[in-house]
Amino acid sequence: MKAILCESFGPPENLVLKEIDNPVAGDDEAIVEVYAASLNFPDGLQIQGKYQFQPPMPFTPGSEVGGIIKSVGPGLKGFEAGDRVMAIPGLGGLAEQVVVKAAGLRKIPTNMDFKTAAGFAMVYTTSYYALKQRARLQAGETLLVLGASGGVGLAAVELGKLMGARVIAAASTDEKLEFVNQLQPDELLNYGDGELKEKVKALTDGRGADVIYDPVGGDLFDQSCRCINWNGRLLVIGFTSGRIPAYKANLALLKGSSMVGVFLGRFRQEEPDTYERNFTELLKLYDEDKLRPIITQSFPLSEYVAAFEVFTERRVMGKVTLEIKSE
Ligand SMILES: NC(=O)c1ccc[n+]([C@@H]2O[C@H](COP(=O)([O-])OP(=O)(O)OC[C@H]3O[C@@H](n4cnc5c(N)ncnc54)[C@H](OP(=O)(O)O)[C@@H]3O)[C@@H](O)[C@H]2O)c1
Known part of the structure; x- marks a missing residue:
């Protein structure tokens, strides 16, 4: 599959788009086929080595995506191939496929597109x-x-x-x-x-x-x-x-x-029930049309440098996403 790789810290131009092996799901994990991935300010810090948590090299940035479950591990309950989800893999989202643990998966309402799903959580x-x-x-x-x-x-x-x-x-x-x-x-x-x-x-x-x-x-x-x-x-x-x-x-x-x-x-780790309740309330507000997430810019995967530069050049207005597969 195609994925963005960070092989050395530096500006967005240091990233590379490469063919790498498809991920494999563990017991309570799913493989999500990524349609859209959103970028956040910390992604720009992470590739420059300036974030408080640094994954080992090489890594694929991207902490949240919207897509369709391609396959599930034997122990994963409540999800199956074909489910439309928003997913929080933490890392690895800027790729055609990403592995996501059960706690990071959420089915999306039918009226939510994948870009919105990627930029919501x-x-x-x-x-x-x-x-x-x-x-x-x-x-x-x-x-x-x-x-x-x-x-x-x-x-x-x-x-x-x-x-x-x-x-x-x-x-x-x-x-x-x-x-x-x-x-x-x-x-x-x-x-x-x-x-x-x-x-x-x-x-x-x-x-x-x-x-x-x-x-x-x-x-x-x-x-x-x-x-x-x-x-x-x-x-x-x-x-x-x-x-x-x-x-x-x-x-x-x-x-x-x-x-x-x-x-x-840390809130998510320490108070998982409250985090879940908040999330459920937010999805209800979306369902009731009370939240209107604004995706302003969407780039094809190949234009990842331009997408990261929106953050590093202080130009963000609303959410920025990479469109990896069209709906
Ligand atoms: N605490 C948490 O749990 C948590 C969770 C998520 C995000 N965050 C943090 O929240 C911050 C914002 O994240 P985000 O994804 O919303 O970022 P963003 O979309 O890039 O927005 C950041 C805002 O910061 C302002 N800013 C001021 N000086 C800036 C500079 N030198 N470079 C870039 N922006 C500058 C910009 O507005 P103006 O130009 O109008 O000043 C910009 O709209 C980040 O520090 C992120 O790490 C924290």
Whole structure:
């Protein structure tokens, strides 16, 4: 089968598209024929050797896909060849076939296409967990979302609105804000000039936001600590800016605020029942037409470099997928 291989760390051009052996399913695993695979920011870090978990070389990147089960191991219950699924293999998704464990498989509704299936799990389960369990976001509270046009940011805007919050969507350009505006946030904030704190205060009568969703880190995190409301929760999602910031404890004291870590992978391990319940609720919201995942760009497998560059060049608006087989 064809697969993208990372044989040495570096920019996307270092990746190669190769013929490799088809994967073989273990006892409780399935082989999924991949129709679409989605990319996320961590995939770009991983191929450069900058992610916190590095697989042994060579490896095929790609943590989530949509496709059809081709075969199942003898111990796999509840799935059979021909099932349409969204799958979270963790690695190996940028290939014509991938092996997936039972826990990473989910049948998809008939009204969900494979690109949507590929781009659904990571962004929605992260943002739902962050807002629901970690921030305990309440209707009527003000939610500030940084990096609002990106994968997890866009999901946070959409879910924040559904949960009844007043949502301030923030991004670095007017083009990105115009894109986010289709989800009808209550306010748009452009921090492209580096200024966040005063703009948030102006939009909140000087009090600051109740919940801040931060996938960016760096200077925006520093300013967020200073424009958070009394009892506010600052959600640490990631560090796309490239700098892991330091938290000033005196600001937590003065504002009665908390910095709250969010780590989807560990949550899934530690609290599998809650993770499953969240996932089921998200699929129900999709079924009820309350979630509208926005796939903006789709590339053929051979154009993987261009697809990765959307992330490394800070151009993401919505979800980016690779189309590996057409439906
Ligand atoms: N904690 C968890 O469990 C978890 C789960 C999933 C993802 N994450 C993390 O969440 C972050 C976002 O992931 P994603 O897949 O949603 O990424 P994405 O689609 O690329 O979006 C990231 C956003 O970050 C902003 N950004 C600021 N500085 C940037 C820079 N130098 N380069 C690129 N983007 C920059 C961009 O918006 P502006 O240009 O508007 O600033 C962009 O929209 C990543 O750090 C990822 O590792 C964490």
